[in-house]
Amino acid sequence: MGTDVVVVGAGIVGAACARALAVAGASVTVLDRGAAASATSAHGEGNVLVSDKGPGPELDLALVSVRRWAALAAELADELGPRFPSVEHEPKGGLVVVAGHGALAGLRAFAADQRAAGVEAHEVGGDEARALEPDLAPAVLGGVHYPQDAQVQPVVATEALLASARGHGAVVRTGVEVTGALRGTDGRVTGVTTTAGDVAAGAVVVAAGPWSGEVARRLGAWVPVRPRRGTVLVTTPVPGRVRHKVYDGDYFAATQSVGAELQTSAVIESTPAGTLLIGSSREQVGFDDRPRADVVAQTARRAVAVFPFLAQVPVMRTYLGFRPYMPDHLPVIGPDPELPGLWFATGHEGAGVGLAPATGDLVASMLLGAPAEPGTDPRPFAADRPTLRALRERARTTEGAPA
Structure with missing residues (x-):
């Protein structure tokens, strides 16, 4: 079986990426070794905040996401209908x-x-x-x-994003653990190996929250998420x-x-x-x-x-x-600098719920050329930004990170 994009992780960031990619026309398969919305997204408070961020790229992304959440809550309610629970978007201040x-x-x-x-x-x-x-x-x-x-109910919000993604053709497979990468003859990532068989894909997005470092290692890459x-x-x-x-x-x-x-x-x-x-x-x-x-x-x-x-x-x-x-307190959103076909949407620490909509839109924009919200510059979140390049070189000598 094949798909345009595999998203590894069915938490709120993975769900937002899956929805944005599916809405933009990509075929998407979401894989998670556990149940959807059962890990980090189920153990937070649902914060959508600008108050805790100083001036800089994370605040810029948060300002976009605050606006997106207000619109997204209405979009999801319209798409999914009154029988689906409310995401409980509260602009409480x-x-x-x-x-x-x-x-x-x-x-x-x-x-x-x-x-x-x-x-x-x-x-x-x-x-x-x-x-x-x-x-x-x-x-x-x-x-x-x-x-x-503002605030949302994080589990319901994640499930709503996944339900919307399914409505746009995405497939969500839980209980499926990613074990490695499929590679083309040129070394490009062409999918993943899993406990339930291989999944071919044009691109793989790692959105596995605090487990992203381990997933990256299995795929032959490195990202310093802890x-x-x-x-x-x-x-x-x-x-x-x-x-x-x-x-x-x-x-x-x-x-x-x-x-x-x-x-x-x-x-x-x-x-x-x-x-x-x-x-x-x-x-x-x-x-x-x-x-x-x-x-x-x-x-x-x-x-x-x-x-x-x-x-x-x-x-x-x-x-x-x-x-x-993440050691430099910025998420990683974008392609791996050394492994074509591999992308990241991870490292948001406690801001994943708040930043999820803008993160998903940013991934869809970079991967597919979908329209991006004004103010979402991907460069500060690049996996090869200067702070991470220095860490990567250190990890190669101390941790055996992929060369």
Whole structure:
């Protein structure tokens, strides 16, 4: 069997790539060794954010994706009809709060840079912050309100993108593990070998999230994606108590850190069901999925410092997942520099849900010449960008990366 494009990974980024490629007219086969939307996409909060990104290419991509999500939610609802669950797109806005004068000055400067890059960022004092979120701690001095921030239900959104891709002719095969690459006589990747047989293809897109490094190795390539673990707490329902995505000023620094040690910050938001999702933690421990009580406790303490009422709200469950971490904090979107026919759409860390629509459109544009959204320049995300070239050369000598 053959197809124009094989997409490896049925998470939200793979689903967005599959839909964009299928809508543009390509025949697409999505392969995943597990169930669709069952790994990283099932263990996040569904964030669609601009507030946590400084000026640069990732923010540019996020601004495009925020607009695309608003349109995409309506497109998917029209395509799939009322019987398909809503992707729960909520343009609730974000609120970043701080309790120290030094932190407030730093946040003001950060927001000013973001505004210059096209972000809606409104500074608020303590009283204004509490008008937006009445239950904030008295110690909160102020913050910045980001009206563009939004949220979707990540599992439903992934399944909706895959359903739409199927409607445009794509085939989704789960329980199929990619084991290697098919190669032409010129060395070009012409498909994949799998546990269910060979699949010939004109191109292969690796969108396997934190497992992309291993998939790339099996295909004879290299990409420095590593897992970065995060834990989320889920409370019993408290409808109406948290109106925005609210987080403390330490969150941005945690997302940009390169350390492997545990880092936590307060991130609190509601769901349509009234439960609260509480994060955020980051640590590099490989694929160790053993829960840690100290991570839960530290995350809870950070959240209570922002919303004291949470001290009386039960946590009914926790879950953890793995984000696809890149050392330079930018995703890889585009062709492999040394293996024709192989492409990447991975390394988004905690921004995969938010950046998925623009990523899919970018892949379809580069692979097929489909129209691209203004502002989506692929060059900063290239697999051969300077930061990755240096890492590749180092990996060749220390890790035996493909030559």
